[in-house]
Amino acid sequence: xxxxxxxxxxxxxxxxxxxxxxxCRAVRAGGFRGKARxxxxxxxxxxxxxxxxxxxxxxxxxxxxxxxELHPRDGVRQSPIAGAVLANADIxxxxxxxxxxxxxPLSVYATDSVHRILTEDNSMFAMLQRVPNQVAWSRFTxxxxxxxxxxxxxDSGLRCRALSxxxxxxxxxxxxxxxxxxxxxxxxxxxxESRIVESKIVESKVVESKIVGTSSGKRLAYMPAVPQIxxxxxxxxxxxxxxxxxxxxxxxxxxxxxxxxxxxxxQMGHVPVSSADGSLRRLAGxxxxxxxxxxxxxxxxxxxxxxxxxRQVREAGWEIAEDGWQFDL
Ligand SMILES: [Zn+2]
Numbered sequence: 001x002x003x004x005x006x007x008x009x010x011x012x013x014x015x016x017x018x019x020x021x022x023x024c025r026a027v028r029a030g031g032f033r034g035k036a037r038x039x040x041x042x043x044x045x046x047x048x049x050x051x052x053x054x055x056x057x058x059x060x061x062x063x064x065x066x067x068x069e070l071h072p073r074d075g076v077r078q079s080p081i082a083g084a085v086l087a088n089a090d091i092x093x094x095x096x097x098x099x100x101x102x103x104x105p106l107s108v109y110a111t112d113s114v115h116r117i118l119t120e121d122n123s124m125f126a127m128l129q130r131v132p133n134q135v136a137w138s139r140f141t142x143x144x145x146x147x148x149x150x151x152x153x154x155d156s157g158l159r160c161r162a163l164s165x166x167x168x169x170x171x172x173x174x175x176x177x178x179x180x181x182x183x184x185x186x187x188x189x190x191x192x193e194s195r196i197v198e199s200k201i202v203e204s205k206v207v208e209s210k211i212v213g214t215s216s217g218k219r220l221a222y223m224p225a226v227p228q229i230x231x232x233x234x235x236x237x238x239x240x241x242x243x244x245x246x247x248x249x250x251x252x253x254x255x256x257x258x259x260x261x262x263x264x265x266x267q268m269g270h271v272p273v274s275s276a277d278g279s280l281r282r283l284a285g286x287x288x289x290x291x292x293x294x295x296x297x298x299x300x301x302x303x304x305x306x307x308x309x310x311r312q313v314r315e316a317g318w319e320i321a322e323d324g325w326q327f328d329l
Contacts, residue, residue: 001158003220004325007037008037008295010224010297011092012297013059013298014036014298038062039057046156077103082150083149084107084109086110097118098125098127098128105151105152106135107149110137110140113185140160142185143161146160159192159194160190160191162188163189163233167187219239222294223237224246229271237283240288242289243290246293247320247321248265248268249273250301252264254297
């Protein structure tokens with residue numbers, strides 16, 4: 001499986017348009033030791049040719065242009081992007097779908113709750129349904145393994161399973177509507193596994209593909225919003241080869257201290273990196289996975305590579321994702 005991190009920041013990106021925090025001011029001024037980042041976006045592929053997006057960020061157009069593997073290869077209208085898997089209905093996570101509306105066939109995977117929010121409550125998403133077979137929606141339930149297929153039914157060899165992590169739907173969904181939806185489908189983490197696919201290719205088109213072998217044994221855990229870490233989750237992480245984990249906030253009261261008001265990290269569904277029960281401590285015992293922080297908010301001091309927080313994270317064996325990173329597993 002090939003994994004590309006197209007965007008590594010939390011919602012709002014870094015710098016954020018209306019933010020004058022020390023990080024945003026410094027990166028605009030040009031003297032910052034660290035990099036600007038676009039909003040969180042991951043792309044995965046089993047063969048390096050057909051790609052699936054994990055979420056669809058508002059920065060997707062620029063992220064695609066910055067990534068040659070995702071440019072059209074043949075024909076006037078074509079894309080290596082076969083589809084997307086949605087982990088929640090947050091604007092930062094789904095808005096990019098509207099940027100993919102140019103009648104390109106796509107396979108989009110979502111829970112029933114997220115599907116209903118997008119297609120029944122938000123009429124703009126009808127742009128994805130203008131012609132038959134434009135977007136093929138597939139519903140999945142948490143904990144069940146589902147295969148990722150292209151819109152024409154070709155098996156990518158990628159297998160996905162969602163973990164139910166948070167019970168809060170985005171603020172734009174009314175309390176009444178939330179009552180009609182399944183809370184366990186509100187906010188998910190994704191486990192992706194690659195399997196070996198044998199494809200029959202005729203005149204450079206895949207005409208048949210079948211899975212050979214049960215699994216390559218390689219596993220990616222994508223967890224951009226984790227409200228708390230329990231033992232079951234630790235076990236999942238220990239079975240992963242790469243863990244992309246919630247690096248949104250350094251401390252629980254980060255936004256309140258910078259803005260003077262607002263919610264704590266935990267109230268927003270993010271366990272902070274630091275503190276006694278933060279992710280650095282709670283995940284210190286993990287042995288198997290390569291540990292990478294993603295979804296980093298612009299206020300997080302670990303973005304500053306000259307600062308003690310950055311050093312602390314790196315010395316603990318973690319990496320801090322940057323836009324454009326790629327790895328194979
Ligand atoms: Zn900022």
